[in-house]
Amino acid sequence: MTRFIFDLDGTVTKEETLPLIAKYFSVEEEIMELTRNTVYGRVPFIESFIRRVYVLGKLPVSEIADLLGKVRLYESLCNFINTHPENCCVATGNLADWVCQLNDIVHCEFFCSKGNIENNQVKKLTSILRKENVVNRYKAEGHKVVFIGDGNNDVEAMRCADIAIASGLTHEPAMSVLSVADYLIYDEETLCRQLNQLL
Numbered sequence: 001m002t003r004f005i006f007d008l009d010g011t012v013t014k015e016e017t018l019p020l021i022a023k024y025f026s027v028e029e030e031i032m033e034l035t036r037n038t039v040y041g042r043v044p045f046i047e048s049f050i051r052r053v054y055v056l057g058k059l060p061v062s063e064i065a066d067l068l069g070k071v072r073l074y075e076s077l078c079n080f081i082n083t084h085p086e087n088c089c090v091a092t093g094n095l096a097d098w099v100c101q102l103n104d105i106v107h108c109e110f111f112c113s114k115g116n117i118e119n120n121q122v123k124k125l126t127s128i129l130r131k132e133n134v135v136n137r138y139k140a141e142g143h144k145v146v147f148i149g150d151g152n153n154d155v156e157a158m159r160c161a162d163i164a165i166a167s168g169l170t171h172e173p174a175m176s177v178l179s180v181a182d183y184l185i186y187d188e189e190t191l192c193r194q195l196n197q198l199l
Helices: 017-024 028-039 045-056 061-068 075-083 131-140 152-160 188-198
Strands: 002-007 088-095 109-118 121-127 144-149 163-167 183-185
Touching: 002 075, 002 131, 002 188, 017 028, 017 045, 017 061, 028 045, 045 088, 045 109, 045 121, 075 088, 075 188, 088 131, 131 144, 131 152, 144 152, 144 188, 152 163, 163 188, 183 188
Parallel strands: 002 088, 002 144, 088 109, 144 163, 163 183
Antiparallel strands: 109 121
């Protein structure tokens, strides 16, 4: 069976979720600086993620979940996922408690980072998702794995996948992604056609 693994931010969603949270709660400057340094490779993703969660973890988890439950999505892509949930999953570094409402809209398995929640705040990160582990799990089960992503934190998963698709739907994919991608796609309908061909 073909297993499609989708990055969330900028691939399934039409905007990056951490900057969206930061803007909504007026902590944009600090998060954007961390995000820029991560995109340009100045700060390793894991370190950057820990620092960003430290800032955002003080915010109400339920309000973040409500906010992300309303994030704009690529409808045709979501229709593909919802039509083939047994073939699809989402792999995101976001915390499971933040994206739980999105999982009610995008009906497939979500692999996320996790944390201890106390008094509606993130008290401690307990695990940070490594997307390549999801790829290797499905390959070990005998699946042909297709990974669709756009950021530096997708590179190792794309390198491990049987087929890697760089998504340019929201913004230009990272140069590191382009170096390992088998396909580069900028249009949602074209992406959906390619996915259907790979089923």
